[in-house]
Amino acid sequence: MTPQTLILIGIDLAAALVLSLGLYYRRHHRRDLVVAFLGVNVGVLAVATVLGTAEVALGLGLGIFGVLSIIRLRSSEISQREVAYYFAALAMGLMAGLPTTDPWPVGGLIVLLLVVLWAADHPAVLARSRHQVVRLDRAIADEGELRDELAERLGGQIASFTMQELDLVNDTTLVDVRYRLGASRRVSAGVR
Incomplete structure (x- = not known):
């Protein structure tokens, strides 16, 4: 593994913990979904890292999003808010797992994703x-x-x-x- 890949794995794991424990669990207290978000993130990261060549990257990303979309359509227990967290976990794992020569733009996008979810799901936003x-x-x-x-x-x-x-x-x-x-x-x- 290249140093860039290791940096991105570290960024992704830290971001997945912030997303699932720091944002989601502190606000919504569903332990089962914390496990799901972390599992999806690390699973996608692993698959994208192993299969992530430039030729299969786009197809891999679309395929993983498609599989999770099907899972979402067959599940009635999660809200639209929780779907957003699922897709954020998936997107972070996918972005971090694909090959790149410079990890910092990807790291910036992951941070942007966390900031957007933090702000959009903040209790003060549309509190009434x-x-x-x-x-x-x-x-x-x-x-x-x-x-x-x-x-x-x-x-x-x-x-x-x-x-x-x-x-x-x-x-x-x-x-x-x-x-x-x-x-x-x-x-x-x-x-x-």
Whole structure:
């Protein structure tokens, strides 16, 4: 292995630990996904390092992204946020494992990826935005009345909602709602 490869492996391992333990686990506390992120990262790093010639690099990268995309489509337990962490772990391993003569641009891109995830997933960013699936104990077919009911019950400004189920027999309404905490007030009728 070249010194550049060893430097990139070191950068990648440090970045994978920061991503999974320093960012993800400190904020979301899912131990199982820490193991998954580290496993994906180191696995991709190993495969890319062993197979990473200039001729197979592009195909290898696309193939690994494709496999993980299929895994994501078959899993219902992870959120879109967690998918972002998966792809970051994968991208870091892939970038660090491919051959290069200068490791520092790749290291810079890995740091950039960590900074973007840190900022985008920071608790202060969009801290008042919420998403809930709510089952109301009465059937409400009128959208204006439903919006008002949701705003009152959730104590926030309704940004959008989708009625998922209107059960007139059992007198319930199931709604997927996105809202903003704070003063309960109605937004314009055009937003839905």
